[in-house]
Amino acid sequence: MFFNEVSRRDWFKSVGLGVGAAALSSVGLSDREAQADFVSQKDKTTGKLLDGSQASPCTLQADGTIVRPAVSLPKISETDVLVVGAGPAGCCAAIAAARLGVKVTLVERYGHFGGLATGGLVLHILGHWTKQDGKSVQVVQGIGEEMMQRLEKTPNGIINRQFAKNPTLDAEAYKYLLVEMITEANIEVLLHSWCCDAIMADSPDPATGNPTVRGAVIQTKLGPQAIIAKQVVDTTGDGDVFYAAGAAHTQREYNIGLVSRIGNLDRINPPKDTKAPRHLGDAEPVKGVRWVNMQGPSLDGCDVRVLSQLELQHRKQIWKQVQEVRSTPGYEDVYLMETAPQIGVRITRVIEGVETLTLENAKAGKKYDDCVAIGGAWNGDHIGWQIPYRALLPKNVENIITAGRSLSAEPLMSDVVRVYPNCWASGHAAGVAAAVAAKSDVTARAVDISEVRRNLLAQKAYLG
């Protein structure tokens, strides 16, 4: 019997410390095994890389400069297509590439997939409809459409999914769905990994003379680790990889807000003629919960001081807004459910691509030979605009493709590009292009566009 074999003191001690661990341990283990496992985990030596001999801290030199030593990095993975950033664009890129049978590694800085769509609580699927010849057409299809279809089958997954309407999804449902889809696609996943550097080939590309990207360095709790890849897809949004690789880009300032969710909206009972409070946001699939967007000031979203300042300021504002709602008669039960774990940075770095999208061309419906995706209109009454493959390619670096909000576009156009159905579409294209390039062993610039388009169409993407 359990009590006979363990002293009472030991038993209390282990219960006191190990309640959480016991709860976490798998159901199949016996109680004793669970306890043993807990003890061993507690005492296990970790931090293999920091065993003194391998530590390579930076040095503050006498002249005040701080120097990082040149060290060789451990290689955590070698892959065909490395997708950095698992937001809407990154997930689409990874899934699309994996479905073409190449080895895909997906790197994400947070512990979940979906980026701003889930962590940023941006739930509104804006702009995948356009109006062509007076008819509404859904231009963002492929993997994005597949996600929406699967969300429809998920309880509380998506609402307002109707013809020519902009639906709203639920962050948790989408997080779950992405886990499902990414596991199905057999993608190597590295979460909690910040991409902190690019890895370049030691000699420039012979055809163009440009430096070539050969992978990326991720910052983990075990220090920096290297991932080597044939093709890199930068879907970080902030362009972390192409920035590190020295690709030409523009740094932009744009509105940075913080989204929140409020609950108990199904229990409000305002007396007649009450003016509704202002910050009530929009409906989302979960009953009684609404997500409240925020515009925020236009600042540099890569500046950590800016982000810190805004996190403080926005949280105060959200608290104030919710108190305003609660002080309205009939809205007393409303409460602040959560603020987004991820701050809503809209646009930061935008690559200088071979081709740049302009709003004027988009309105005029300019056609490109190498169109790999079609973007939608926010208000559904524009024609669709083509995304050429060249807008995803940096001018001066090889083997890196960007997608999502950082693709090459003028400022006003970036504002149209950044909404996430467009990220789905461009991510899908980037993933397929990277996979095709990796398969045929050519640089991303030299990839056969007709092959990319054929594969995109096979994956049900819409190309006009």
Next chain:
Amino acid sequence: MNQSTQRKKETASRLKTRLIVRRMVRFASAIAFFFVLFFCSATLVKSVCRLSPLLFLTSFLPNREISSSFEISLFKFFSSLIILSCVVRRRFFCQYLCPLGTAVDAGIWFQRKICPKSFSRRSLPVRPKLAFLFFALLWTSFFLSAAFNLNVRQFETISPFAYDPLAVVSRLFSYPLKPTAAMILFFMCFLASPFFLRFVFCPCGILQDFLNIPYRFIKKLFSKDRVPTVLRKKDEHHSRRTFFATLGASALGASLLAGAVKFSSKLTPSFFRPLGARSEDDFLVLCARCGRCAAVCPSKILTPIIATSTKKELSASSVFFIGQTPTIDFNKGFCVPECVACSQACPTGALTPITIKEKAARPIALAIFELEKCLLYYDRECSICLRECPYKAISEEWSEEAYATIPIIDPKRCVGCGLCVAFCPGEPTLDEYGVPIEEDKNAASSRDKALKMVMRQPQNTRV
């Protein structure tokens, strides 16, 4: 056979032949006019309108700024010919060119068929004298004020030129036809007495009479064998009708004048005008109300003032005097950035012809913004106005106070095209929580917009 009877018969047959010729010419000219109106370019229609002696005298003469292009010189020449003809031949324009002449003929024919004993079975023998005097006074004051650059607004704003026959016909085909009470009344008046309209109401006709006076006076002086004119024939039978007609015309004239004085005293320029419009005073003087600007507008946003909702703000007299002048209805759409057709189509110069390059410097309105109707105020993503503005006049600014991003309109850049208003999704509709909801975009037009077009005040008008 009696010689005088013989001569009378000859004269009668000659007159009859002349009448037939006249009717045929008049019919042909009406057909030509309608043909031009329907099938020809704005330039040609504009030119045809310029043939009217009334429009010529009331727009070209006072409007010295009109550039003397070949086209304009040509029409000045033709108009001068027509006016000269009017001087020597009584009502030359009415008799041969006026497209309404045929309508009057048709009216008479119709009347004789259905109502042979009506009041105007025969022509009105005598021109109502007071009405004649009234118009004479009006013309004199108008030309004097034009000649000496005086601003005699009560005479100018009365704009009898609005009833120039060519302008009236052009207007009928310029705006989408919606029978108004005034039009029905006008039509009934016409059926009751085509002659009344022709001789009493038509300012163009009376102007021609006016032009003809000196010639007839001279002719009378030098001719011993006075030809009995309709004017001089005293017909007792008609004296009572003449009296009533005179009284009616005078009452009309007097009320017009009184209304004009009353109206002009409180006239404020509070209507959008098409591209290239002159100052409101000048515009009202020069505008013939022909509606050519509206006819050529590709987005059909030009309407007469009486067809807009603002007419409720107008007094009855204002509606009468300026009701037919064109204004912009921004609810119907926006002014296409690459179009200056309206300014080019104006026959009288009330709108100065401008080029697309000049367009940005001639704003027609100003967009203003109302925060509480804007989607951004309700934390939603929008910025559609910023993206749509063809003149890059809208920017966004973060307001710490409102904790919202606010569109800012630069009045220096805003041309007033109304595109932002057309694209503004508008005030959000509220759901059961009193909260904005996503809605079918087709319903957007019925909602209040966050952007609104307003008149430019003189201080923020760019020169």
